[in-house]
Amino acid sequence: MPLTHDQQAEIDETRAETRQTLRATSEGMEAHLYRAHPVLDHGFVRVIDYMGDDAAITQAARVSYGRGTKSVQNDEGLIRYLMRHWHSTPFEMCEVKLHVKLPVFVARQWIRHRTANVNEYSARYSILDREFYTPAPEQLAAQSKQNNQGRGTVLEGEEAARVLELLKSGADRAYDSYEAMLDQGDQQGLARELARMALPASIYTQWYWKVDLHNLFHFLRLRADPHAQYEIRVYAEAISACVADWVPLAWGAFEEYRLGGATLSASALDCVRRMLKGEEVTQETSGMSKREWGEFREVIG
Amino acid sequence: MPLTHDQQAEIDETRAETRQTLRATSEGMEAHLYRAHPVLDHGFVRVIDYMGDDAAITQAARVSYGRGTKSVQNDEGLIRYLMRHWHSTPFEMCEVKLHVKLPVFVARQWIRHRTANVNEYSARYSILDREFYTPAPEQLAAQSKQNNQGRGTVLEGEEAARVLELLKSGADRAYDSYEAMLDQGDQQGLARELARMALPASIYTQWYWKVDLHNLFHFLRLRADPHAQYEIRVYAEAISACVADWVPLAWGAFEEYRLGGATLSASALDCVRRMLKGEEVTQETSGMSKREWGEFREVIG
C-alpha cells in the first residue's frame, strides 16, 4: 500500500471540500483529483490540478470570446483535424499537474522530457524513506539477446531467487549504511546531501510534475510504447487512463492518429503502393534492411 | 469600447454559469475571469483560466499530499524565501491563460518570450477587422535624443496634428486596399494569406496566451519596466493587477525582491561599501562609466 494513514487522511480531507468556480471543469477529471493510482510496488500517480477540457482546445483554436464550443460533433471534427495535421498549439492550452512517486531510475528517464515543470522531493533537505522497487516475479527478465536495450525471457527458479535476493539485500544494506551515516547519536552525522549518494537507483522519490496536453501526448507516445522500459510504461498507462477521462475527444484523436497509427518511410510507402498494384515485394526488392523489413511486415500485418 | 454587443453577451453568459470543483480556487481571480480589461484604444486583457493559488506554490515546494498550507504566515515566509533565493520551480506550478487583443507591433515584441503557449487569430484563415491603434495625444512623442530606442518630448500643435493625420489616413487607406483586394464582387479576390501583407503593424490582432507564474513574472519584470515601450507596458500593468489579486503573497514577494529591488554590479557594490564607510565617491573614482554612474545615482537616490 503506497500511502500511510495520515497521507490518505490528507487526501480524503482535500477531496471533501467542494468549491465554486467559473472555470471550465471536466467531470471525468474531478473524479480522479487527489486520488492515488497505485503503480509498481510503492509508487503512485495522483492528479493534483488541471486546466481546461476538450472545449478549451477548440476555444483556443478559434480564439473565441465565450466557451468556444459549437457542438460536440463540431468540436470532435475540429480536434481530429488539428491532431491529424500536427496543429499542436491548441492542445498546449490544457495543462495538468501530477504528484508522482517513482523509483529514481525511472525518474532519470522521465526528466529527459524538458518541456514540463518539476519540483522534486529534496534529499539534500530531507531524509528519504526505506522504500525500494523490487520487480514482481514476472518482470524479472534476462537481458535480451536481440535487443541491446531490452528484456528477454523471464528468469525462473533458482536464478530468479538469486537475483531477487541480491536486489533486496543490497537495498537493505544500502539503507542501513545511509541511516548509520546520518546517525546523530553521539556522532555528528554526515550531511544529508552527501549521505544520499549511498542510496541505489531503486529507491523511491517523488515529485510534482506539470505539463501541457501536447507535451504530455508526446511523453505518452514514447513512454507507453512497447519499446519503453516496463517500469516507466506503467506510469504512462496510469496517466493515460486519467487523460482519457479528462479530455475524451482529444484522447480519441490521439489514439486514432498517434498511438494506433504508424509512420511509414519513403521506401515502405513505395512498397505498399507496389503491393497494392499486385507486385510481390520481398525484402530483397524492398530497398529496406532486414530489420526494417521486419518492422514493416509487423505494421502491415 | 473594445467589445461588440455579441461578444459582451458571450462573456456575460460564461460568467453566469457557476460550477463545482475540487481544485484549488482563488477568489481574487474568480472575480476577473472572462472580463475584458480595456488596454489602449481597442485592446483588452481577459483572464480565461488559471491553475493554482498561493498555497499551490508551497504545496509543490513541500511536495505535499494535501493542500500544502500550514498557515498563511508560514506560507508567506516560504514564498518570500523562494523568491529571494531564485528558487523558481515552485512558481512554475501556477498557470494562467489570457485572451489578449493587441496591435501587431506589440504582439511582435511579446512573442519574443518563448516559454509560453500561444494561439493567434489567423489572417490566413479569417479577415481582420478595421481596427488600428492610434496613440492618445499624450503618447505622441518625438524620438529621444539621448536614447536611441526611446521617446522624448510629446509632440504638440501642428506637428502632432500632422503625424496623427498621417497615421489615421495611412491605416484607413491600407484597409481600403485590403478590402479591395479581397473583394469577390465579379472579381476572384486575392488569397487572404497574401492580402494581409498590405496591413500595417498598428492593426489589432488577438491571441490566447498561456504561461506559468515564474515566466509571467519574468515577462512583467521586463515589460512593466519604464524602459519598455509604453504600448506593451500598459498590457503588463493590466496583467499585474490580475496577478496581485490571484496570488497576493507571491505578488508581494515579487514586488519586494524584483520590481522594487535593483541589481548592483560589482563596482556599484564596492562604491556603496566605500560610501557607507564615509568615503566621498565620484564618477571618476567609482570605476563606472558616466552612464552607469548616472544609473547608479538614481538607484541609491
Place this chain on the structure above:
Amino acid sequence: MPLTHDQQAEIDETRAETRQTLRATSEGMEAHLYRAHPVLDHGFVRVIDYMGDDAAITQAARVSYGRGTKSVQNDEGLIRYLMRHWHSTPFEMCEVKLHVKLPVFVARQWIRHRTANVNEYSARYSILDREFYTPAPEQLAAQSKQNNQGRGTVLEGEEAARVLELLKSGADRAYDSYEAMLDQGDQQGLARELARMALPASIYTQWYWKVDLHNLFHFLRLRADPHAQYEIRVYAEAISACVADWVPLAWGAFEEYRLGGATLSASALDCVRRMLKGEEVTQETSGMSKREWGEFREVIG
C-alpha cells in the same frame, strides 16, 4: 539583387580569411558560409556559423572520447536507426546560425518555432529600408474555394494588374508616411518605435536565427510542406539545400523517414491491411471521412 555593394564587400572579406581549428568541420557547409542565397524578391538566407557534422551525431549517441566515427557505413546505419526510432537528442548536437532577410508576415509565422535563438533588426532603434515583398505574377493567387487557408487559381489580366497596383502603391504610400513622420527637418520627428507601426507586413526585416538540427528538421518538415504558405516554403527550401550539403547522412535519413514518409492513422492502417488481403475498401467501409479518405488515396497512390 538583395545586397548592396558594401554588404557584398563585407561578405567577400569575411570569406577571404581562412583560420585554423581543431573542431569538426563540414566541407559542404564551408562552401556556403556567409554567401547570400536569394529568396523572394529582396530576401536571402546566409549561413553564418555551424557546429558539428554527421560524425558529431554518432559521437554524441556513443558518448565517445574521440571523433566517434567508426566508418561511414556504420555511421549511416546508426543515423538512420536514430531517425527511424525518434531518438532526437543526438541530432540536437549539431547547431546552425543563419542570417535571414524576410518579409514581416513570414517572420511572424517563423517565430512561432520557439526552440531557437533570435536577434532581430530593431525598428525601435533603427530606420527600416524601403523594401517590400511583391509577389511574382505566378504567385498572385486567388483565395482557394476548398481550403480556407490556401490559394486557388492564379489571377490574370486586369484582375492581376489591379491587385499588383494596390500592393505596390500601398507599400509606397506607407513608406512615404513613415519617412514623413520621422522627418526631422524643422520638425521634431515621431519616435521610431511609433512610426514603424505605419509599415505594412510586406516590409522586409532581418534576423540572426540559431537552431539545433533536430528542431531545424521539425521546422523544415512543417514549412517545406506543400500546405505551408509559398512565401515561407521557399525559405525552407533554401535552408534544406544547405543542410543537405552540411550533414548529408542525416539529410538522407530525414528524407527517407520524414519528408518522403507518411503517418497513417489507425483506420488508414486497417484499410491498408484489408486491401493487402484483397478486400475492396471504399470510403463508406473505410471508417474515414471523405476528406481523410481523399488524403489517404493520395498517400497510397
Place this chain on the structure above:
Amino acid sequence: MPLTHDQQAEIDETRAETRQTLRATSEGMEAHLYRAHPVLDHGFVRVIDYMGDDAAITQAARVSYGRGTKSVQNDEGLIRYLMRHWHSTPFEMCEVKLHVKLPVFVARQWIRHRTANVNEYSARYSILDREFYTPAPEQLAAQSKQNNQGRGTVLEGEEAARVLELLKSGADRAYDSYEAMLDQGDQQGLARELARMALPASIYTQWYWKVDLHNLFHFLRLRADPHAQYEIRVYAEAISACVADWVPLAWGAFEEYRLGGATLSASALDCVRRMLKGEEVTQETSGMSKREWGEFREVIG
C-alpha cells in the same frame, strides 16, 4: 587519473588534426578543445566543440553582414551594456558542447537546467564501470545545524573513518551485486535496464551537454554560487575557466554584473538610501527579518 591510456590516445589523436575553416574561432578555446580537465576523483570536463566568440555576440546584436566587430573597445562597451540591461538574446548566439563525467547525484541536479541538449551514456544499453565518488577528507562534512540543505563542520578522526568506510564498502558491495546479477556464466543474467537499479548515486556517469552562452551563464551563476553543493560547484568552476578563455569580454561582463554583483530587495535599497543619508538603521527598523538582515549586512560589508 580519470582517463585510460586508450581514451587519452583518442584525445591526442583528435588534437593532432588541424583543419581549415572560414568560421569565427577563439584561440583561447582552441587550447582547451578535447582536453580533460579533472574534477573530483574520477570526473572531468572536456570541451568538444564551440560556436562563436565575443565578436559573434555583437555581430548578432547589430545583425551585421560581416564579422560585426568595430573595435575591441566598442565591442566591450556593447557587451557590457547588453549584460547590464538583461538583453540576453545576443549571448544565446554562442554555443558550447561539453563531455562531462560526473557522479549520478550531481547529474540529477544538473539536468534540472532544461534549456540544454543532453546525450547520456545509457546503462540500459551498456555496462557501467566500477567508479564511485568518494569525498576527499576535507569534504566529509557534517549536516549543518543552521541550514537544512547545507554542510557544517568537517568530520574528523574515527567519525570520518567510519563514514568513509561505509561509503566505500557500500559502493563496492553494490557493484559486486551488479556484476553478479549481470553474470552470464551458466546463468542467464538480469537485463541491464534492471540490474542498474542496484547502483548507488555515487557512481559515475557521463554525457554530452550542449548549451548556449546565456543559459550557461545562468547555470554558472546558480552552480558556482557558495550555496550550491560542493560537488557540482567544482564542475561549474572548471567550466568557468574555459569560458573565461573562450569569450573574455563576455566573461568580464558576467563577473561585473552577475557574479560580483548582488540583487537588493526594495527594503534593502531603502535601508541603503537611509544609511547613506546618515541614518543608523538596525534590523528592527529595517523592515527585514533577522535572516534577511544578516544576508544584507554581508552584502554591504
